Amino acid sequence: MLSLTDTPLSAIKFDGETYQINLAFDNVIKYLELVEDDSENKELEALKLFFGDQEIPLDPDFIESSFKLINETITKSAYQGSFSKDWSMNIAPQHIYSYEQDADAIYSSFMMQYHIDLLKERGKMHWCVFRALFDGLSEDTPIQRIIELRQKNLTDVPDEQRGKVMQLQQYYALNLKKPKTEEDVFNSSSLSSAFVSLMNAAKGG
Template sequence: MLSLTGTPLSAIKFDDKIYHVNLAFDTVIKYLELAESDEPDQEEKAIHLFFGDQELPLDPDFFESSFKLINETITKAPYQSNSSMNFGMQVAPQQLYSYKQDADAIYASFLMQYHIDLLKERGKMHWCVFRALFDGLKEDTPIQRIIDLRQKNLSEIPDEQRSKIAQLQQYYALKVNKSKAEQDALSNNALSAAFNSLFKAAKKGGK
């Protein structure tokens, strides 16, 4: 969530040292895609996404606290409570749109309304800025039209339009990779265990 008085998260302090965090919108989208995938070593790949090649402390507390802060930054919304959400590789469900599947529509919407070329903003535009602009997209933008279409109740559509709307809903239907139950399985405890394993492996490699 964007703040008009504070600076968006870009660094984390741990044991009096500062570590840069890459929260560009494209990095976060890669993280969300990783969280929904079946790729092995998700935690290690997530660490590299956000921290790059920095030398990080061999302390599970660093990773646990860092990812808690990162996920709070990613998922916090101004008009809803996130108090029940866990952190880790778990993310807010996206039931009406997909950053991957709807990439064309999102790109066209930003270009149409803000005259912003998102391809030129990769690695630069902070996630919080991206989300604020995304939430401000008007109803006539491509992505908002698709979202509206997906929400339409066919029983409320006039008979002469129902077949066409149904076909459009089928065409624009989201491809769901993981169930909510599977996403919930990536819990706080699972993440802590994973980082403990990383910590032990790093210590062994350093001997």
């Protein structure tokens, strides 16, 4: 959630040291994709995403405090509260849009409404700024039209238009790899389990 008075999260202090956190929008999107990834060592990949080549302490307190801040920053909304229930890497799934599948529509929507080239903003635009702009996209933008189409109830569509709307819904349907409920993600996130292992390893020295 963007604040007009506070600087968006970009660093964390731990034991007197400051560690920079990369929360550029494209980096966060890679993180969200990583949540559903089945590859090994993804917990280390997540650390690499946010902290780069910095030498960070593999301390359970550091990991816990870092990802608590990161998840709160990513998921917190002024209107819906925070999706994340604890410090772990639990991200509520998006079932009405996909940053990967809808990349073209999102890009063109930002260009259409804000004249912002998101490709030129990679590595620069903070996630909080990106989300504020995304949430402010008008209903006339490509991504919002697609979202509206996906949510349309066919029973509310006139008979003569229903066939066309159904075809469009099929065309723009999301290719969900592993459909999960929000509760499933919160309770059985493999990435969360991986970080528990990482924390246990840190505790063991």
